[in-house]
Amino acid sequence: xxxxxxxxxxxxxxxxxxxxxxxxxxxxxxxxxxxxxxxxxxxxxxxxxxxxxxxxxxxxxxxxxxxxxxxxxxxxxxxxxxxxxxxxxxxxxxxxxxxxxxxxxxxxxxxxxxxxxxxxxxxxxxxxxxxxxxxxxxxxxxxxxxxxxxxxxxxxxxxxxxxxxxxxxxxxxxxxxxxxxxxxxxxxxxxxxxxxxxxxxxxxxxxxxxxxxxxxxxxxxxxxxxxxxxxxxxxxxxxxxxxxxxxxxxxxxxxxxxxxxxxxxxxxxxxxxxxxxxxxxxxxx
Amino acid sequence: xxxxxxxxxxxxxxxxxxxxxxxxxxxxxxxxxxxxxxxxxxxxxxxxxxxxxxxxxxxxxxxxxxxxxxxxxxxxxxxxxxxxxxxxxxxxxxxxxxxxxxxxxxxxxxxxxxxxxxxxxxxxxxxxxxxxxxxxxxxxxxxxxxxxxxxxxxxxxxxxxxxx
Numbered sequence: 001x002x003x004x005x006x007x008x009x010x011x012x013x014x015x016x017x018x019x020x021x022x023x024x025x026x027x028x029x030x031x032x033x034x035x036x037x038x039x040x041x042x043x044x045x046x047x048x049x050x051x052x053x054x055x056x057x058x059x060x061x062x063x064x065x066x067x068x069x070x071x072x073x074x075x076x077x078x079x080x081x082x083x084x085x086x087x088x089x090x091x092x093x094x095x096x097x098x099x100x101x102x103x104x105x106x107x108x109x110x111x112x113x114x115x116x117x118x119x120x121x122x123x124x125x126x127x128x129x130x131x132x133x134x135x136x137x138x139x140x141x142x143x144x145x146x147x148x149x150x151x152x153x154x155x156x157x158x159x160x161x162x163x164x165x166x167x168x169x170x171x172x173x174x175x176x177x178x179x180x181x182x183x184x185x186x187x188x189x190x191x192x193x194x195x196x197x198x199x200x201x202x203x204x205x206x207x208x209x210x211x212x213x214x215x216x217x218x219x220x221x222x223x224x225x226x227x228x229x230x231x232x233x234x235x236x237x238x239x240x241x242x243x244x245x246x247x248x249x250x251x252x253x254x255x256x257x258x259x260x261x262x263x264x265x266x267x268x269x270x271x272x273x274x275x276x277x278x279x280x281x282x283x284x285x
Numbered sequence: 286x287x288x289x290x291x292x293x294x295x296x297x298x299x300x301x302x303x304x305x306x307x308x309x310x311x312x313x314x315x316x317x318x319x320x321x322x323x324x325x326x327x328x329x330x331x332x333x334x335x336x337x338x339x340x341x342x343x344x345x346x347x348x349x350x351x352x353x354x355x356x357x358x359x360x361x362x363x364x365x366x367x368x369x370x371x372x373x374x375x376x377x378x379x380x381x382x383x384x385x386x387x388x389x390x391x392x393x394x395x396x397x398x399x400x401x402x403x404x405x406x407x408x409x410x411x412x413x414x415x416x417x418x419x420x421x422x423x424x425x426x427x428x429x430x431x432x433x434x435x436x437x438x439x440x441x442x443x444x445x446x447x448x449x
């Protein structure tokens with residue numbers, strides 16, 4: 001043990017350089033701890049003040065589903081797909097699908113906008129939900145006031161508890177909505193509204209426009225078969241080629257049902273002379 | 286100053302343990318000594334007076350070491366020599382230091398002064414201001430504690446005998 005104690009004694013013995021250093025420091029003002037503590041505290045506070053909001057905020061770009069704090073005062077809850085970017089006074093969100101609930105702290109001058117293909121919803125201090133559906137973009141305001149500018153041209157100011165829908169600007173979505181309404185046996189007028197809205201934004205003569213018209217025909221067959229036959233005849237007479245054979249067949253059946261062979265043959269001769277076999281298939285000579 | 290510098294630094298290092306900056310404590314000790322220079326009796330041995338000041342300063346530094354651990358300190362003294370030998374010696378010294386850390390302040394004090402600095406119990410009694418018997422009884426208690434704990438620190442158990 002003596003050797004171990006000697007090792008300790010030698011290791012803890014002061015060298016001449018240590019004594020000289022001590023001699024130089026005696027009488028000098030000591031390093032004060034209080035200013036160091038204050039400096040460290042100030043530096044920590046400054047780092048927190050600068051870094052905390054950034055650390056809490058998520059990176060701009062694609063938003064993950066679920067709740068997120070974008071910047072201090074702006075909280076969102078996403079079910080779907082969306083992206084965001086910070087702006088000078090707030091945040092700009094782009095909702096592609098699904099639903100996003102947005103909470104903006106009032107009184108902080110935060111400017112938050114949610115953009116969809118159909119609308120731009122802009123808010124200063126409120127909470128609201130933006131949802132994309134077959135109808136278009138649906139905005140529900142929980143509290144505060146929200147400005148909704150539909151791409152179609154309407155701008156409205158909504159208060160707490162109010163809802164508005166910006167209709168979809170995509171003919172494909174209108175077609176989907178019309179088909180969905182047809183499948184769930186919605187009133188014919190609703191289906192035809194969707195068809196007309198789709199036709200208003202679809203390229204004339206396109207397959208989408210033709211499909212919309214055929215869905216409109218299907219919607220009318222039960223309620224107003226004569227109108228459906230007229231619509232089909234108009235489609236075929238104006239050179240509609242999309243699903244033409246099927247349209248001719250359906251029209252021939254419809255005309256036969258309304259007026260027998262005479263009407264079927266007359267209708268075929270007027271709108272589809274290229275298909276004489278259709279009448280024969282119905283047993284008409 | 287030259288006569289007492291190394292001794293005061295050594296006391297600060299050994300009594301303070303690893304949590305105390307010996308340079309810092311020694312600087313405080315000499316500042317206090319200079320301030321109280323007039324209290325020193327030129328006809329008496331200055332040892333007990335210097336030691337009492339150092340012991341008080343080290344005790345203060347140990348109380349503050351929780352705070353001071355956040356600041357850089359210079360606990361090591363500059364050694365010169367064989368690097369490998371130094372490393373081995375330093376490792377042993379660290380183990381001894383850890384073992385001494387298991388003693389009470391009173392026991393550590395007499396162990397450092399008697400066994401590390403190789404003073405007699407009588408000398409230590411005069412330095413610390415204690416009867417020689419008290420120094421020896423503290424050494425005996427310290428020895429028992431050290432023997433119990435030495436193996437846990439990888440050290441031998443053959444501590445010096447305490448004289449009659």
